[in-house]
Amino acid sequence: WRQASLRWPSFPSAGSACQTSTSRPPSGPPPHTALQLHMWGRRGVFADSFRCHSVSLLAAEQHRDGNELEYSDKIILPPSSLEKLAHLEVTYPMMFELANPRYVARRLHCGVLEFIAQEGMVYLPYWMMENMHLNEGDIVHLKSxxxxxxxxxKLQPQTTDFIKISNxxxxxxxxxxxxxxxTKGETFRILYNKKKYDIGVVEVKPEGPAFAPNAPQAVCIIEADVEVDFEAPADYVEPPKQPSPVASPLSTSPLTKSPLAGPSMGAPILDGDSSDEEMSDAKPFEGSGFRLDGKPIKAPKSSPPPSTSMLGNGAVKVGVRIGGDGSVLGGGFPASGGQTLGGGQTLGGGQTLGGG
Structure with missing residues (x-):
């Protein structure tokens, strides 16, 4: 291709029968008609218009793998474009600029894969058609x-799914x-593990000097040492910051409900000694208690007064004889007040129990 772009075809010599007085010298470029000049543009620049279609249509017609054509930036041109490029001093590798005449603000740059398209047609990856707002059969302008x-x-993934990839x-x-x-501003598409990822181009920098004013900000990445940086995905949302732990104010503390913490009690006096001698003349506590949870204190359950006698209030009979059937046969002297048991003490009518 390099030789074809730099070599002009040979022409008849000056003595040839077909040479005319208006012919150009053999060393000059070949004569071009007005139509050819209109289609080719100026010398060294290829420019033409085509009807665009997605590469998936070509893949379906030729039973090819559409992924190889879709996930790249290579276009497919007709054979006539190859003939025109062969007569022009187009720099290598061949680069083209695509523009939508109805949306001139967006321009993309791409390479060429093959020259097998039908005449007047160009096949583009679908993501390029999306970037330039092109539909099937729309007119697209193409120039070298x-x-x-x-x-x-600097690239920006459009979804956070891309940064979840291991590498x-x-x-x-x-x-x-x-x-x-x-090209700065474009969003290209790649395929990995049967999943599509859209990547936006945020910034590009060329080798050498910076881009000239009004020049397209596009760079060639063929055989180039390019430094790649990533920006946060377009749909990334930072997680909310966790508030730092702060001590709760005193107003929310349950101790504020305690009467001990109130201002009426004053500061505690800790100078005294809590010995038994000094506490002997202290007055008994006459206040009321409270619960820390704020609930009312339940009144203590009342219990019956304790009995003054171990034997209860019933009369005690002493010396009772009981028969075999459990009936009382006789005897028995009711104990009177002041009676005691044991130790030879007397009960009632002079009878003595135990010890004498």
Whole structure:
């Protein structure tokens, strides 16, 4: 291709029968008709218009793998474009600029894969058609372009799914081998593990001087050492910051409900000694208690007064004889007040129990 772009075809000599007085010298470029000049543009620049279609249509017609055509930036031109490019001094590698006449603000740069399209048609990856707002059969303007090699690019994944890949940089490096150029503002598409990822181009920097004013900000990445940086995904949302632990104010403390913490009690006096001698003349506590949880204190349950006698209030009979059937046979002297048991003490009518 380099030789074809630099060599002009040979022409008849000055003595030939077909030579006319108006012919150009053999060393000059070949004569071009007005139609050819209109289609080719100025010398060294290829420019033409085509009806665009997605590469998936060509893949379906030729039973090819559509992924190889879709996830790249290579276009497919008709054979006539190859003939025109062969007569022009187009820089290598061949780069082209695509523009939508109805949306001139967006321009993309790409390479060429094959020259097998039907005449008047060009096949584009569908993501390029989306970027330029093109539909099937729309007119697209195409011209050759010379862009510098890239030194730095900043990319932005459109979804957080891309950063969840174990090694996103290695995946991107492998995918970009199918690409020829990157244009600032475009969003290209790659395929990894049967899943599509859209990557936006945020910034590009060329080797050498910066871009000239009004020049397209696009770089060639073929055989270039490009530094790649990533920006946060477009749909990334930072998690809310956790508030730092702060001590609760005193107003929310349950101790504020305690009468001990009130201002009426004053500061505690701790100078005295709590010995038994000093506390002997202290007055008994006459206040009321309270619960820390604020609930009312339940009144203590009343218990019956204790009995003054171990034997109860019933009369005690002493010396009672009981028969075999359990009936009382006789005897028995009721104990009167002041009676005691044991130790030879007398009960009632002079009878003595135990010890004498």
């Amino acid at each position: 372009a010379s862009i510098p090699k890239g030194r730095f690019v 996103p940089k290695a995946v991107l490096e492998s995918s970009l081998r199918k690409f020829s150029a990157l």
